[in-house]
Amino acid sequence: MSDSGRPIGVAILGLGNVGSEVARIIESSASDLAARIGAPLAIRGIGVRRVAADRGVPVDLLTDDIDALVARDDVDIVVELMGPVEPARRGILGALNAGKSVVTANKALLAQAAGELTEAAEKARVDLYFEAAVAGAIPVIRPLTQSLAGDSVIRVSGIVNGTTNYILSAMDNTGAGYDTALAEAGELGYAEADPTADVEGYDAAAKAAILASIAFHTRVSADDVYREGITKISADDFDSARALQCTIKLLSICERLTDNEGHQRVSARVYPALVPLTHPLASVNGAFNAVFVEAEAAGELMFYGQGAGGAPTASAVLGDLVMAARNRVQGGRGPRSSRYAQLPIAPIGLIPTRYYVRMRVADKPGVLATVATEFAKREVSIATVRQEGEVDETGARLVVLTHKATDAALSETVAALADLDVVLGVASVIRLEGTQE
Amino acid sequence: MSDSGRPIGVAILGLGNVGSEVARIIESSASDLAARIGAPLAIRGIGVRRVAADRGVPVDLLTDDIDALVARDDVDIVVELMGPVEPARRGILGALNAGKSVVTANKALLAQAAGELTEAAEKARVDLYFEAAVAGAIPVIRPLTQSLAGDSVIRVSGIVNGTTNYILSAMDNTGAGYDTALAEAGELGYAEADPTADVEGYDAAAKAAILASIAFHTRVSADDVYREGITKISADDFDSARALQCTIKLLSICERLTDNEGHQRVSARVYPALVPLTHPLASVNGAFNAVFVEAEAAGELMFYGQGAGGAPTASAVLGDLVMAARNRVQGGRGPRSSRYAQLPIAPIGLIPTRYYVRMRVADKPGVLATVATEFAKREVSIATVRQEGEVDETGARLVVLTHKATDAALSETVAALADLDVVLGVASVIRLEGTQE
Numbered sequence: 001m002s003d004s005g006r007p008i009g010v011a012i013l014g015l016g017n018v019g020s021e022v023a024r025i026i027e028s029s030a031s032d033l034a035a036r037i038g039a040p041l042a043i044r045g046i047g048v049r050r051v052a053a054d055r056g057v058p059v060d061l062l063t064d065d066i067d068a069l070v071a072r073d074d075v076d077i078v079v080e081l082m083g084p085v086e087p088a089r090r091g092i093l094g095a096l097n098a099g100k101s102v103v104t105a106n107k108a109l110l111a112q113a114a115g116e117l118t119e120a121a122e123k124a125r126v127d128l129y130f131e132a133a134v135a136g137a138i139p140v141i142r143p144l145t146q147s148l149a150g151d152s153v154i155r156v157s158g159i160v161n162g163t164t165n166y167i168l169s170a171m172d173n174t175g176a177g178y179d180t181a182l183a184e185a186g187e188l189g190y191a192e193a194d195p196t197a198d199v200e201g202y203d204a205a206a207k208a209a210i211l212a213s214i215a216f217h218t219r220v221s222a223d224d225v226y227r228e229g230i231t232k233i234s235a236d237d238f239d240s241a242r243a244l245q246c247t248i249k250l251l252s253i254c255e256r257l258t259d260n261e262g263h264q265r266v267s268a269r270v271y272p273a274l275v276p277l278t279h280p281l282a283s284v285n286g287a288f289n290a291v292f293v294e295a296e297a298a299g300e301l302m303f304y305g306q307g308a309g310g311a312p313t314a315s316a317v318l319g320d321l322v323m324a325a326r327n328r329v330q331g332g333r334g335p336r337s338s339r340y341a342q343l344p345i346a347p348i349g350l351i352p353t354r355y356y357v358r359m360r361v362a363d364k365p366g367v368l369a370t371v372a373t374e375f376a377k378r379e380v381s382i383a384t385v386r387q388e389g390e391v392d393e394t395g396a397r398l399v400v401l402t403h404k405a406t407d408a409a410l411s412e413t414v415a416a417l418a419d420l421d422v423v424l425g426v427a428s429v430i431r432l433e434g435t436q437e
Numbered sequence: 438m439s440d441s442g443r444p445i446g447v448a449i450l451g452l453g454n455v456g457s458e459v460a461r462i463i464e465s466s467a468s469d470l471a472a473r474i475g476a477p478l479a480i481r482g483i484g485v486r487r488v489a490a491d492r493g494v495p496v497d498l499l500t501d502d503i504d505a506l507v508a509r510d511d512v513d514i515v516v517e518l519m520g521p522v523e524p525a526r527r528g529i530l531g532a533l534n535a536g537k538s539v540v541t542a543n544k545a546l547l548a549q550a551a552g553e554l555t556e557a558a559e560k561a562r563v564d565l566y567f568e569a570a571v572a573g574a575i576p577v578i579r580p581l582t583q584s585l586a587g588d589s590v591i592r593v594s595g596i597v598n599g600t601t602n603y604i605l606s607a608m609d610n611t612g613a614g615y616d617t618a619l620a621e622a623g624e625l626g627y628a629e630a631d632p633t634a635d636v637e638g639y640d641a642a643a644k645a646a647i648l649a650s651i652a653f654h655t656r657v658s659a660d661d662v663y664r665e666g667i668t669k670i671s672a673d674d675f676d677s678a679r680a681l682q683c684t685i686k687l688l689s690i691c692e693r694l695t696d697n698e699g700h701q702r703v704s705a706r707v708y709p710a711l712v713p714l715t716h717p718l719a720s721v722n723g724a725f726n727a728v729f730v731e732a733e734a735a736g737e738l739m740f741y742g743q744g745a746g747g748a749p750t751a752s753a754v755l756g757d758l759v760m761a762a763r764n765r766v767q768g769g770r771g772p773r774s775s776r777y778a779q780l781p782i783a784p785i786g787l788i789p790t791r792y793y794v795r796m797r798v799a800d801k802p803g804v805l806a807t808v809a810t811e812f813a814k815r816e817v818s819i820a821t822v823r824q825e826g827e828v829d830e831t832g833a834r835l836v837v838l839t840h841k842a843t844d845a846a847l848s849e850t851v852a853a854l855a856d857l858d859v860v861l862g863v864a865s866v867i868r869l870e871g872t873q874e
Contacts, residue, residue, distance in 0.1 A: 025734060035777040036586055131584060137735035139584035147568060147576035149473055150755020152466065280741065297462060298574035298742065298752035304717065305738035315734035318587020323772060332769015335760060340472040
């Protein structure tokens with residue numbers, strides 16, 4: 001393979017952690033990248049809000065005119081690393097409409113406007129790659145769209161938000177409460193000043209939408225994703241989890257459900273869940289990410305690694321950039337995710353999972369029978385009941401673990417329990433994932 | 438995307454577990470595959486040694502004339518699943534020379550003749566895909582060649598042989614000796630009647646050659662891979678491993694080494710090694726496979742799943758088949774692994790690793806000093822020394838764990854130890870991998 005071809009022109013939008021690292025590696029690994037591509041990469045310009053001499057790259061590469069940059073004749077590929085939805089959307093659409101291939105790490109934009117972007121890429125017959133948008137350096141998009149292209153994915157369960165995984169790991173390891181663990185994560189730089197997007201599950205929901213779309217060949221947007229955050233998880237929940245040989249993880253779950261009549265639906269949902277310690281996801285700790293995939297022929301697969309950070313994210317961006325550049329040199333385009341299946345989205349009420357319900361009950365004879373009756377009335381089958389801790393004047397702590405039940409049946413049961421005189425309060429309701437049953 | 442295009446003709450060579458499963462899924466998932474490809478797949482023929490009506494597929498698809506099958510005008514893609522080196526090599530070369538894209542799972546052939554095959558594919562400008570050749574259903578080839586195309590791989594450490602991993606897991610879990618565990622693996626179908634290729638590391642070495650080739654853009658053949666099998670691993674070794682908070686795994690390691698003058702070499706090697714229980718590879722048990730990758734920007738990644746079996750291997754084959762078929766429909770070819778770097782192979786003597794050395798020594802004063810002197814003379818630094826078990830008339834058991842030392846220095850040390858009067862015997866020498874130092 002010759003590296004003497006015409007240079008492939010690259011425009012980078014954004015010069016934060018990831019953008020700086022991408023620019024650095026393009027320079028420091030220039031000869032390796034040229035050999036792999038068959039032509040050298042040439043950075044034509046970097047789009048920034050603030051053009052200044054102190055930004056670590058030659059100032060004459062910088063421009064604040066993104067519209068002009070992405071349309072330059074000598075730009076073949078645009079790498080979008082600006083972050084928020086706008087002006088990234090406008091920059092990407094400008095690039096695609098001008099016939100440039102695009103590499104982006106922008107999960108929020110993809111979860112909102114993937115349809116618009118992929119249509120523009122189709123129309124222009126160019127590549128749109130976004131491996132870095134989910135789980136940083138971990139190859140997830142490419143395995144799902146290519147390696148599993150001949151298989152049928154059943155379920156994808158991901159730990160795809162490093163902030164919440166750091167907080168939950170800390171709560172499990174130290175016994176700390178949520179507020180303490182969040183404060184520590186903030187001090188160490190693992191949580192932002194406003195952690196809402198992470199701790200309320202918005203970031204994980206955007207990634208769930210992307211994963212569900214490519215796994216099930218169906219357009220799924222962030223609004224289709226059921227979402228619960230981790231702010232209500234307590235040290236008591238972790239005590240119960242440990243007693244059940246479990247830990248608690250914020251999971252992004254995408255699942256293909258088939259009803260009794262053979263109709264298929266897609267469920268995409270984000271919530272904290274009990275995970276058995278024997279499950280491979282249970283040992284994914286701290287800021288690491290992992291995506292666990294179940295497919296009909298492949299069985300169980302897991303992809304594990306660093307889900308965030310400048311260098312790991314840059315690795316994924318550069319992989320996409322090299323692929324897009326090779327396609328420019330050799331002609332042709334990479335495989336695209338398809339939406340042919342267009343399965344309907346299943347509402348959360350229909351989703352069957354197992355549940356852990358912790359409540360405070362009066363210390364009286366017959367309480368267990370009364371409680372069990374409310375579950376039985378709604379056909380929620382109980383797997384185990386245990387009383388935890390000491391009985392005192394505030395009653396006893398009762399923990400119920402159910403078999404699979406729909407969210408609707410469980411919600412009704414919880415509402416009915418709360419109305420019982422003998423139930424002093426339902427303290428916690430958490431789903432249990434990753435068991436065989 | 439339309440699925441009304443001209444059918445893509447497929448020839449399958451071999452109708453064992455994997456071939457049967459591939460043929461089955463092509464039929465049962467026909468409409469999904471057509472939608473993903475943009476054209477239906479049509480099986481034109483299946484090459485077998487024995488044409489008969491009892492083979493589970495329409496008998497008129499079967500042929501024993503492989504040369505004619507791969508050259509048929511209506512065949513676009515040949516899927517080779519015959520197994521041994523010949524006649525697979527001849528079938529694949531015939532297919533490539535006739536302008537057909539090829540998908541193969543044949544690790545032995547690739548480890549021996551990858552150069553010849555890739556040159557034929559280049560010349561014919563067709564795809565040659567082999568995801569299923571390493572680690573079954575686990576996407577490994579595609580992540581290394583595509584996702585990490587912009588990164589620099591430092592090391593790949595794989596558990597890529599299910600038979601040996603099953604045996605070693607059983608020895609660890611039950612305390613059984615090697616012969617007992619091997620016999621059990623044979624009874625359960627995890628080991629073949631002649632287990633040599635697995636237990637002596639030949640299969641793992643073939644996969645190491647493939648992994649090293651693609652990770653380091655260098656041609657590495659099975660003959661370049663240093664190899665030790667697991668037949669000498671004993672229950673005593675596992676006792677020591679447990680005392681060191683380790684387990685023992687057969688690892689396929691591919692590493693890029695840089696010497697003091699900045700020259701780079703590639704090491705590819707297979708041997709059983711102690712692995713700390715805290716390392717992600719330690720918990721890969723039974724017939725599961727995993728590949729742990731360290732790259733400069735991406736950091737640590739791990740890919741985990743089922744490494745063998747008809748359905749998982751078929752999943753990887755079908756992923757390749759769909760990609761090759763899409764390329765036929767849309768024009769263009771997939772990215773190929775390159776060999777531009779052509780790094781020299783490092784001999785095993787130069788490879789620095791840590792070592793565990795277990796020996797039987799006389800129960801006398803001064804023994805430790807005498808033993809330590811032999812290590813020091815060859816600049817092998819000792820990390821810990823411990824005496825294990827009871828001292829009796831056969832002496833004492835001494836376990837030495839070293840810091841990193843070259844294989845050459847360690848081998849000389851072991852030879853010198855064996856010559857000492859106070860050393861009654863060196864029972865075991867095993868490398869230690871997966872620690873930071």
